[in-house]
Amino acid sequence: MPAWMLGRERPPGPFRPGFWRSPLRTPWLTSVLGLVLLAGIPVVAVTGLLSYAAYEPRLPGNDLTPDRGLLGFYLFGWPTRPVWLYRVTQGTHVILGLTLVPVLLAKLWSVIPKLFAWPPVRSPAHALERVSVLLLVGGAVFEFLTGILNIQRLYVFPFSFYPAHLYGAWIFLAALVAHVALKWPRVVAALRTRGPRQEPRTPPRDPHPGPPHPGAAGNPGAAGDPGAAGDPGAAGNRGVAGDPARPAMSRRGLLAFTGGASLAVFGLSVGQTLDGPLRGTALLIPHSRSHGPEAGGFQVNTTAASAGIDPSLTGPSWRLALAGTHEVRLSREELLALAQRTYRLPIACVEGWSTEQEWTGVRLADLARLCGAPDAAGVYVASLQEGGAFSHASLSATQAADPRSLLALRVNGADLSPDHGFPARIIVPGAPGVHNTKWVRRLEFRRFT
Known part of the structure; x- marks a missing residue:
């Protein structure tokens, strides 16, 4: 031995x-x-x-x-x-x-x-x-x-x-x-x-x-x-080499x-949190540097294809379900006919990247009133995405009531692209990007206990 x-x-x-x-x-x-x-x-x-x-x-x-x-x-x-x-x-x-x-x-x-x-x-x-x-x-x-x-x-x-x-x-x-x-x-x-x-x-x-x-x-x-003891390398106990x-x-x-x-x-990484020319310096940007027109000019974490979104579900047959004291179903054209609000708000993702864009859509508070839940304590958001970790999210009463919290239908003056959540997505000021749910199919306004 x-x-x-x-x-x-x-x-x-x-x-x-x-x-x-x-x-x-x-x-x-x-x-x-x-x-x-x-x-x-x-x-x-x-x-x-x-x-x-x-x-x-x-x-x-x-x-x-x-x-x-x-x-x-x-x-x-x-x-x-x-x-x-x-x-x-x-x-x-x-x-x-x-x-x-x-x-x-x-x-x-x-x-x-x-x-x-x-x-x-x-x-x-x-x-x-x-x-x-x-x-x-x-x-x-x-x-x-x-x-x-x-x-x-x-x-x-x-x-x-x-x-x-x-x-x-x-x-x-x-x-x-x-x-x-x-x-x-x-x-x-x-x-x-x-x-x-x-x-x-x-x-x-x-x-x-x-x-x-x-x-x-x-x-x-x-x-x-x-x-x-007696070891010429004993100086290693001092944090230095005994025989340098x-x-x-x-x-x-x-x-x-x-x-x-x-x-x-x-x-090489700070540019991912900024808009403008410095974004091009972020060579260590997370997993994608594609900001082409098909993405609306800014980053996409999960594309419609990778999320398994069936294009047939986002077409003319799509309806948004609103659930409160009663249920309301609205087409995209009916949503566009409601009062539209436009705010410049950031999206910030857990991976560190962020961007600020101009979003247009209907206030969540207005949608709550439509389904008879003006005093709801929050909203549960469900997506067309199936099986994903973030295919749904709950927003607090503060988030649902904020006048800048939107069901966004357009971004930077144009309709949402499929990768950005067409036909509708959530935009809430200050919320993590994953809670700005894309491809929304249902909003349930309710009190959470």
Whole structure:
């Protein structure tokens, strides 16, 4: 049996200190990258939780995470004013999340030797720290990876994105809080060793990279690492290589490379949240850059063909069913004969893209009066789309009563295209794009209990 299996020495490969030889890893570098993430990740987390609230999961048919339990303690009625609210919160969530990816990768690179520390557990306190690191790293990779795949609508994982992303976020945030509490003294000590100007200019092979971590060999008052005694790689406990290789760049170059990569990602994605010339710069735009005339000049998430919409159902025989105290059925021509309202409103999708267009149609409040439900507390919207996750949605009383909430029949002065929801679609100010239901067939005005 190999000696390492008997606990007499370290396992081979990445568990050996000499495996990790880059001299660029230091506690100072790790702390700086961690502070950047600590500033950005809470913003990403809060805007993500706001996105969940915007779905109004307490209303029938809206909840994609029915087992959320106490995780929905903060839910509130999503407002319709300002109309750009969801556009800003979800755009920030996606764009900032993408921008932080290079920083996250650099941070993981800077600490990867610690993930292979030996022995794996030295004390109860060290065990707690290791568990927090495992949950933190696993949670970060899971949240960022599934988020990026969702942006591209690549659902290659064998589970539903929405509940998994929500539950994973809470686990990740709990691990982050625990990790910060455990590591904060080390972060402060590392940042005090040299200033932000001095450290990046320090030669990578500097033998004094910063204070040792608790538990490192030779650290006064520390427990010591029994596996590191007499090991030339024991400096790995300080977050640096014990036998450093020749550096390929300086620490200042590494920071510049990471910052430049983040700026590049930001520049190649932020245009998707804006209208005008900058939209053409969004080379990382989600899953489609087709904004041709057939799409009305702006992005389409789900086409009529991919949603399985039978063209015969949207032709002259189509009727909109209104259900209140009594039922009314209206053709598209009859809807066009009603009072038409025009508003310039944004559509903002969970994938991060958004656009503002001019919509014309009938107020939902006017349709509620037609079917005898002027004081309805909400509206249930059903689509011609069958079997889709968002083939129906419930709108709150606030959303249904807002004077700018429309059953849209036209956009930018022209009839809706099939891909934009012809013959009629919902447009509600401030609502997530998936609740602006396309190919509407029925509106039920009712009180939700």
